[in-house]
Amino acid sequence: MLPSSTWGLSRTPTIPDSSIELQPVLKHRFSKPIFLTASPDDSTKLFIVEQDGQIFIVKNKSLLETPFLNIGKKLSKGNEQGLLGLAFHPDFPSNGRLFVNYTRAEDRATVIAEYRKSSNPDQAAREEILLLVIPQPYGNHNGGMIAFGPDGYLYIGMGDGGSGGDPKNYAQNRNELLGKLLRIDVNQKDTYGVPVDNPFLKEPGRPEIFAWGLRNPWRFSFDRKTGDLWAGDVGQDEWEEIDVIQKGKNYGWRLMEGTHCFNPVTNCRKAVTVVDPVAEYAHSSGRCSVTGGYVYRGEKIPALQGTYLFGDFCSGEIWGYRDRETQLLQSTDLQISSFGEDLSGEIYVLGYGGEISLIVKAP
Numbered sequence: 001m002l003p004s005s006t007w008g009l010s011r012t013p014t015i016p017d018s019s020i021e022l023q024p025v026l027k028h029r030f031s032k033p034i035f036l037t038a039s040p041d042d043s044t045k046l047f048i049v050e051q052d053g054q055i056f057i058v059k060n061k062s063l064l065e066t067p068f069l070n071i072g073k074k075l076s077k078g079n080e081q082g083l084l085g086l087a088f089h090p091d092f093p094s095n096g097r098l099f100v101n102y103t104r105a106e107d108r109a110t111v112i113a114e115y116r117k118s119s120n121p122d123q124a125a126r127e128e129i130l131l132l133v134i135p136q137p138y139g140n141h142n143g144g145m146i147a148f149g150p151d152g153y154l155y156i157g158m159g160d161g162g163s164g165g166d167p168k169n170y171a172q173n174r175n176e177l178l179g180k181l182l183r184i185d186v187n188q189k190d191t192y193g194v195p196v197d198n199p200f201l202k203e204p205g206r207p208e209i210f211a212w213g214l215r216n217p218w219r220f221s222f223d224r225k226t227g228d229l230w231a232g233d234v235g236q237d238e239w240e241e242i243d244v245i246q247k248g249k250n251y252g253w254r255l256m257e258g259t260h261c262f263n264p265v266t267n268c269r270k271a272v273t274v275v276d277p278v279a280e281y282a283h284s285s286g287r288c289s290v291t292g293g294y295v296y297r298g299e300k301i302p303a304l305q306g307t308y309l310f311g312d313f314c315s316g317e318i319w320g321y322r323d324r325e326t327q328l329l330q331s332t333d334l335q336i337s338s339f340g341e342d343l344s345g346e347i348y349v350l351g352y353g354g355e356i357s358l359i360v361k362a363p
Contacts, residue, residue: 015320015327017303022332022349022357028063029354030056034144035086036340036348036356041093042121043343048356051082053102057122058356069115069124071100076108076139080162084144089186090152092117098124099154099186101146103136110134110142112156114186131191132184132208134177138162141216141234149183150227153195156182157231159216165236165263166254171213172272174205179253181217181231181245183210199248213251213274219292219338220245224345225306232292232310233277236262240290241277242310242321249275279321288314293339296320298346301361309347309359311336318349318359 025046032051039045039057046058053072057064075082085101092098096117104111112132118125136142141159149155160166160179171179185193194207201207220231229245239258243251250272254263258280261268281287293310307320309329316332334351341347347359 015303015307015322015325018301018307018320018327018329019362020301020304020318020329020359021362022330023360025058025348025356025358026061026063030356031354032082032337032352033350033354033356034082034084034337034352036338036350037086037088038340038342040088040090040343046340046342046348047086048350049083049086051084052077053083055083055086055124059122064122066123068122069100071102071128074102074104074111076103076105079139080142080144081108081139084142085146085157087146087148087154090148097186099131099146101144101156103142104133108136108139110136110158112146112154129191131186132156134158136161136178137168143217145217145219147220147222149222149229151195152187153183154186154192155210155220155229156184157214157217157220158182159218160214160253166215169254171215171253172250172255174200174209174212177206177208179212179214180206180209181211181214181220181229182208184208197247210247211245211249211251213249213253213255214243215253215257217243217292218290221292221294221339221341223295224297224341225295228295230292230295230308232290234289235283238283239280240283240287240312242279242290242292242308243275243277246275251275251277279324279326286315287312287317291336291338294341294347296345296347298344300346301359303361309339311339311349313337313352 035049054067055069081103083102089097114129140162143157143159145157160171216234217231241258252274255268296304307322318330337352338350
């Protein structure tokens with residue numbers, strides 16, 4: 001269990017020899033890229049997810065012109081909607097299964113769907129299998145991240161349904177899937193099953209829920225060494241937070257924004273037990289929306305080993321968090337939409353304006 005701390009974003013060096021720079025992956029500018037991930041069966045490939053519904057492959061640092069998958073016609077678009085997540089099954093090299101998270105055109109509901117690799121390894125088959133459909137009351141706070149954990153289960157980040165202040169209090173309602181981190185088993189004979197140790201399988205609440213009390217966990221990731229689950233949960237008016245997610249725990253929203261009472265404005269901890277973020281930062285100096293990243297486990301920047309990298313969408317700053325300390329690693333002019341990790345543990349940063357860059361050690 002990591003200690004909880006509230007911190008300002010200090011510029012004082014706390015991680016020696018950690019100067020970084022961004023190395024563009026290629027000159028091509030994408031259209032609103034919101035996720036990057038590696039191909040489990042080919043270290044030469046990176047997959048770039050665009051919010052408008054296309055997934056492209058960068059192979060040997062060259063862009064393949066034909067999309068790996070294009071589901072643009074299925075999507076509701078605008079605001080925070082669209083194609084929001086991609087995850088490859090742990091056995092993708094043998095079973096060809098992959099999963100996407102998107103908001104659909106007819107009712108803007110969140111859809112978790114399965115596709116398969118076709119006979120052409122650079123293109124997915126067109127057949128879609130629906131696993132889970134979650135109604136969305138508003139057009140924002142859709143979450144969007146999906147990822148397989150070390151346990152082989154699929155984790156799904158769900159925002160609180162949108163508007164502002166979670167007006168229906170979905171995040172604190174365990175009978176709703178909004179405002180939660182979900183965990184499902186996609187290896188069942190039906191569309192999906194529920195892991196036998198999910199916390200609310202035998203208690204009141206939806207059995208798919210793994211953790212609750214989240215506002216908009218836009219990006220989360222697993223530390224490939226420890227298995228810890230890190231999430232950047234986007235705040236409301238004043239505070240952004242970093243959480244280490246544990247099974248069955250309540251992370252406080254809308255009772256709290258970070259470690260601060262939100263609704264009610266006082267005595268918000270009186271009735272429930274909540275887990276504080278491991279870190280939080282205030283809206284200041286242009287900061288407005290946390291973009292969760294990854295714990296660095298690559299080899300090119302030894303000083304960053306074990307450091308959680310994250311950014312802010314509005315300020316373009318990239319920060320490192322380790323041992324309850326933070327350090328500004330780079331100021332950029334990017335709207336940081338996401339980070340990504342390749343097979344060797346190196347980390348990429350994506351700009352909503354179309355930029356894809358590898359984080360490297362500064363000379």
